[in-house]
Amino acid sequence: MKKWFLNNWLAKLMCxxxxxxxxxxxxxxxxxxxxxxxxxxxxxxxxxxxx
Amino acid sequence: MWEWISSNGGSIKEFLRNSVEIAILWLLFYQIYxxxxxxxxxxxxxxxxxxxxxxxxxxxxxxxxxxxxILTRILAPGVAIFLVVIFQPELRMGLAKLGSHPLFxxxxxxxxxxxLDNFCKSVSLLSSKHCGALFAFERGISLKxxxxxxxxxxxxxxxxxxxxxxxxxxxxxxGGVVIGSDKILAAACLFPVxxxxxxxxxxxxxxxxxxxxxxxxxxVLVIVSEETGxxxxxxxxxxERNLDGQQLRSRLEExxxxxxxxxxxEKVVS
Numbered sequence: 001m002k003k004w005f006l007n008n009w010l011a012k013l014m015c016x017x018x019x020x021x022x023x024x025x026x027x028x029x030x031x032x033x034x035x036x037x038x039x040x041x042x043x044x045x046x047x048x049x050x051x
Numbered sequence: 052m053w054e055w056i057s058s059n060g061g062s063i064k065e066f067l068r069n070s071v072e073i074a075i076l077w078l079l080f081y082q083i084y085x086x087x088x089x090x091x092x093x094x095x096x097x098x099x100x101x102x103x104x105x106x107x108x109x110x111x112x113x114x115x116x117x118x119x120x121i122l123t124r125i126l127a128p129g130v131a132i133f134l135v136v137i138f139q140p141e142l143r144m145g146l147a148k149l150g151s152h153p154l155f156x157x158x159x160x161x162x163x164x165x166x167l168d169n170f171c172k173s174v175s176l177l178s179s180k181h182c183g184a185l186f187a188f189e190r191g192i193s194l195k196x197x198x199x200x201x202x203x204x205x206x207x208x209x210x211x212x213x214x215x216x217x218x219x220x221x222x223x224x225x226g227g228v229v230i231g232s233d234k235i236l237a238a239a240c241l242f243p244v245x246x247x248x249x250x251x252x253x254x255x256x257x258x259x260x261x262x263x264x265x266x267x268x269x270x271v272l273v274i275v276s277e278e279t280g281x282x283x284x285x286x287x288x289x290x291e292r293n294l295d296g297q298q299l300r301s302r303l304e305e306x307x308x309x310x311x312x313x314x315x316x317e318k319v320v321s
Contacts, residue, residue, distance in 0.1 A: 011084055012077075019076035023069070025107060029123075 086145055087138065095137055103130060166208055166233040167303060173210040174275060174282055175296045177217060183277030184217045185257050188307060189231035192268040198229050201240030208235055227260065243267060261285040271306045
């Protein structure tokens with residue numbers, strides 16, 4: 001196991017960093033899309049404020 | 052970064068889920084790197100990925116919504132198609148490798164039958180030329196310690212290569228050849244010589260080395276005598292001598308678990 005980790009360690013490390021960066025970016029994108037208000041929400045707000 | 056990863060989830064379950072996601076991505080990227088790092092398209096891929104990453108980062112930090120929309124909806128699928136076109140030869144090779152995996156046993160068996168045909172042809176050729184040869188087939192027990200004594204080749208098996216290795220005027224003809232996964236792993240390897248009394252005193256050092264290795268490991272050894280050109284097999288310290296091509300083939304099929312009868316050629320080819 002130790003040998004496997006030490007073998008070509010630089011490439012493995014770079015791939016790990018890339019994986020973390022990609023994961024963070026995608027997670028943020030997904031989070032941003034999920035929190036974007038839908039069209040119905042402002043419509044409901046308007047209806048509530050102008051009964 | 053780890054804090055962000057763990058705090059983003061909130062719970063241990065979420066943290067574990069994130070870790071698994073990252074691990075899968077890591078494995079995926081590393082396998083892609085391993086598959087493509089020495090190919091012609093590798094630099095193109097690095098360039099493309101860098102451009103894409105820079106664009107994504109710029110879009111994210113400066114909130115460029117239109118560019119972001121174009122990136123995610125048009126460019127990302129475009130880049131995927133572009134990569135498939137660029138790496139078409141590598142993808143074909145990778146899929147062919149996947150197809151020859153032991154899981155897909157019929158195709159793998161067909162390849163092994165091909166290998167056995169080639170091997171028996173090579174041995175018959177060496178025998179007819181009275182060219183001495185010693186082959187060791189690796190099975191369950193690793194032959195690494197013996198491979199290290201020779202010259203590592205990791206070459207695809209071919210009758211021409213074997214004839215060249217065992218030609219008396221080449222540097223690799225002394226010693227044995229180790230075959231594993233139907234490849235020539237190493238040549239000119241030194242095998243331990245058996246100390247036991249052999250019934251026939253005319254047997255030379257090559258036969259003694261074959262007996263010695265088969266006593267220590269579960270390897271199957273094939274010997275071609277330089278003096279008589281006879282073909283022998285040695286397993287578990289026992290020599291089976293004076294085999295003809297057909298006998299050699301059937302014994303190897305049995306010992307190496309290669310069954311040509313089980314392969315439906317027409318089905319596999321079609």
